[in-house]
Amino acid sequence: MNIELSEEAVEYGHQASRAFEAAGGDELVQKAQDAPDTRAALITPILDELGALDLEPRADADQLEAAAALCRSAGYWALPYPVAERLCRTTDLESDGLVVVTEHPKAPLGGLTDRWTAVDVDGRRSIATPGASGTAFVADLQLQPIDGDGTKDLALALALPMWTLLGMLDRALDLAVAHVSIRKQFGQTLSGFQSVQFQLTDGEVERSGLEMLARHTLWSIATDREAAIDDALALRMAALEAAEVVFRVTHQLHGASGFCDETTLSWLSRYSQPLRRLPLGLSATHALLTRRIGTAGLAPLS
Amino acid sequence: MGSQATALRHELRDLVKQHVPKDFLGAFTDDPNDLATAQQFCRLLAEQGLLCMSWPTEYGGRGSSPWEQTVVREEMWAHHEPRGAQYMGVNWVGPTLMRHGTPQQQAEHLPQIASGEVIWCQGFSEPEAGSDLASLRTNATRDGDGWRINGQKIWTSYATMAQWIFLLARTTKTGEPLFSDPGKTATKKQQGLTIFLVPMSDPAITVRPIRAMLGPHHLNEVFFDDLRVTEADVLGTVDDGWSIVGDVLSFERVGIARYARCDRLLRLAPTVLGERWAQVPDELTGRWTRMLTHCRRAQLMAYRIVAMQSSGRVSPKDSAGYRIAVTKLDQDSAEVLMELAAYLGDSEDDALLRAEIEDHWRYSQASTVSSGSIEMQRILLSRNMLTAK
Numbered sequence: 001m002n003i004e005l006s007e008e009a010v011e012y013g014h015q016a017s018r019a020f021e022a023a024g025g026d027e028l029v030q031k032a033q034d035a036p037d038t039r040a041a042l043i044t045p046i047l048d049e050l051g052a053l054d055l056e057p058r059a060d061a062d063q064l065e066a067a068a069a070l071c072r073s074a075g076y077w078a079l080p081y082p083v084a085e086r087l088c089r090t091t092d093l094e095s096d097g098l099v100v101v102t103e104h105p106k107a108p109l110g111g112l113t114d115r116w117t118a119v120d121v122d123g124r125r126s127i128a129t130p131g132a133s134g135t136a137f138v139a140d141l142q143l144q145p146i147d148g149d150g151t152k153d154l155a156l157a158l159a160l161p162m163w164t165l166l167g168m169l170d171r172a173l174d175l176a177v178a179h180v181s182i183r184k185q186f187g188q189t190l191s192g193f194q195s196v197q198f199q200l201t202d203g204e205v206e207r208s209g210l211e212m213l214a215r216h217t218l219w220s221i222a223t224d225r226e227a228a229i230d231d232a233l234a235l236r237m238a239a240l241e242a243a244e245v246v247f248r249v250t251h252q253l254h255g256a257s258g259f260c261d262e263t264t265l266s267w268l269s270r271y272s273q274p275l276r277r278l279p280l281g282l283s284a285t286h287a288l289l290t291r292r293i294g295t296a297g298l299a300p301l302s
Numbered sequence: 303m304g305s306q307a308t309a310l311r312h313e314l315r316d317l318v319k320q321h322v323p324k325d326f327l328g329a330f331t332d333d334p335n336d337l338a339t340a341q342q343f344c345r346l347l348a349e350q351g352l353l354c355m356s357w358p359t360e361y362g363g364r365g366s367s368p369w370e371q372t373v374v375r376e377e378m379w380a381h382h383e384p385r386g387a388q389y390m391g392v393n394w395v396g397p398t399l400m401r402h403g404t405p406q407q408q409a410e411h412l413p414q415i416a417s418g419e420v421i422w423c424q425g426f427s428e429p430e431a432g433s434d435l436a437s438l439r440t441n442a443t444r445d446g447d448g449w450r451i452n453g454q455k456i457w458t459s460y461a462t463m464a465q466w467i468f469l470l471a472r473t474t475k476t477g478e479p480l481f482s483d484p485g486k487t488a489t490k491k492q493q494g495l496t497i498f499l500v501p502m503s504d505p506a507i508t509v510r511p512i513r514a515m516l517g518p519h520h521l522n523e524v525f526f527d528d529l530r531v532t533e534a535d536v537l538g539t540v541d542d543g544w545s546i547v548g549d550v551l552s553f554e555r556v557g558i559a560r561y562a563r564c565d566r567l568l569r570l571a572p573t574v575l576g577e578r579w580a581q582v583p584d585e586l587t588g589r590w591t592r593m594l595t596h597c598r599r600a601q602l603m604a605y606r607i608v609a610m611q612s613s614g615r616v617s618p619k620d621s622a623g624y625r626i627a628v629t630k631l632d633q634d635s636a637e638v639l640m641e642l643a644a645y646l647g648d649s650e651d652d653a654l655l656r657a658e659i660e661d662h663w664r665y666s667q668a669s670t671v672s673s674g675s676i677e678m679q680r681i682l683l684s685r686n687m688l689t690a691k
Contacts, residue, residue: 003605173687191688197685198677200684204619205630209627212599212605237592237595287588293591293594297569
């Protein structure tokens with residue numbers, strides 16, 4: 001079992017983060033919100049410079065780790081583009097990207113014209129055509145069935161977007177730490193209050209635990225572990241729980257300013273929603289994983 | 303982890319199955335057979351080189367990898383710690399003696415720990431010094447060529463059965479000249495503390511058990527009434543005991559593998575319930591799944607620390623985060639298991655599992671307090687977060 005990311009992958013993630021920042025950072029999502037149809041033109045040149053869309057995470061562990069690090073950096077800047085979903089593309093179909101869907105297929109693909117594939121939790125694959133872009137780029141998908149061979153695609157398609165969400169949690173906590181370190185009340189910075197400190201730890205414990213599950217799931221996928229889909233669902237479950245805690249804490253610590261569009265947290269929080277609700281919310285993820293593992297439980301780590 | 307670790311796991315499970323009764327719930331019950339079981343099991347582990355496997359060979363160990371030691375930690379805790387109190391000797395008393403002990407102290411104590419023959423207790427907490435340990439009041443005053451110790455410790459696990467105590471006492475008060483450097487005075491309460499290695503058989507030591515929900519022999523008060531010790535009993539340097547306390551805590555960074563027992567009991571529940579599992583409400587089976595995921599999360603967080611320790615990059619942030627996560631898991635999983643216990647009946651297997659679950663619930667209530675309260679871990683973690691930026 002490997003729970004470390006390679007130095008190369010970590011460095012690639014840093015490079016990507018610097019590139020996203022240089023290209024506009026937090027302003028990218030704001031620009032894209034105003035014109036969803038232009039977001040591909042806004043973001044894909046940055047990804048092309050990074051060679052990001054040439055990554056083949058299904059090919060080997062190195063590329064998988066690099067893809068994960070990239071998605072994390074994309075999440076950190078709430079990048080208004082489905083990087084993880086693009087990288088999850090199937091290798092046996094003509095497709096630019098893959099999303100997991102349920103019986104009410106939706107995904108944050110509004111305004112994008114690429115060739116999308118959808119896979120449901122039973123492995124049925126379809127061609128997916130997004131409709132009009134709604135809140136946080138979420139669009140209804142029109143599905144045209146292809147086959148039932150998508151089980152092998154599922155673990156990666158569930159896991160990689162959770163690396164994007166992890167990056168969002170990294171950023172939310174960074175923002176909260178920065179805010180409580182300068183904001184003063186009753187003559188001292190908020191960070192001096194133990195209740196504030198303890199709320200930060202609530203978020204950090206969730207975030208750091210999620211990071212370990214995310215690393216483990218990469219290993220599970222890279223080694224074709226039989227339980228890879230269950231591992232990915234366990235990751236999703238933990239990620240959704242962590243997001244709930246981290247965003248609740250970071251909003252609370254930001255006070256009213258956290259809801260204002262002048263504050264990055266406000267953007268991050270609302271653009272985390274598609275990742276947290278689609279294709280399955282927390283309860284539905286619980287239910288699916290519980291059904292899948294039956295009485296055997298999760299497969300032991302090693 | 304690798305194939306060696308997996309083989310070791312199976313070896314340990316076989317040993318437990320063969321040598322530990324099915325109804326064993328730890329060494330600290332009113333039944334003397336339980337303590338005898340633990341003592342015999344420790345000797346068996348020692349004979350097979352499994353008790354102190356990660357110790358260097360010159361001290362009676364096997365020089366095994368920290369991953370193999372992690373497997374031992376997990377399997378022992380999962381099965382109600384059949385090493386009894388020995389885990390303390392193995393995990394931190396021995397390693398601390400290797401680092402700070404004199405050759406005489408090492409020769410006297412390390413072989414005894416490695417052979418599973420001796421139990422140690424930790425004399426740290428006092429009625430007025432829990433989380434704020436450096437405020438302790440037990441004092442050691444100069445008495446000729448030695449010291450005379452008076453004071454009280456509390457919450458001392460294993461004191462009724464220990465042969466030795468790892469005792470922290472104040473040798474110099476704040477504002478007084480330090481013995482180690484008479485030109486300087488102690489300016490902080492962390493200065494002027496000294497570790498003494500003391501036999502519990504000394505008549506100047508009195509132990510009073512504290513009956514508690516954790517079990518009858520877990521908690522004790524220990525009183526020192528003019529206890530005479532010598533220079534030879536000092537561990538490390540007089541007045542510099544606080545640095546040794548820091549080492550003790552670092553050896554205990556991963557601490558108890560609490561997730562291992564949670565995971566084992568959670569997995570056992572559907573096996574024992576059999577067809578009755580279908581009667582368990584969906585909401586509860588969902589919580590069961592959630593706890594299994596949290597077990598995995600805590601296990602991975604522990605492995606992260608082991609990996610960092612192996613490469614010499616230990617982060618207090620990681621260890622504090624892990625301790626918070628694993629103690630919460632202990633309590634949350636105990637609640638889920640107690641609810642599942644309602645579906646158990648009267649068969650032998652049902653009764654055994656119910657007893658395990660009840661023991662786990664009682665013990666888990668202390669997990670956020672014992673070995674340093676969880677609030678201290680939160681303070682450590684938040685300080686690290688705030689100063690890293």
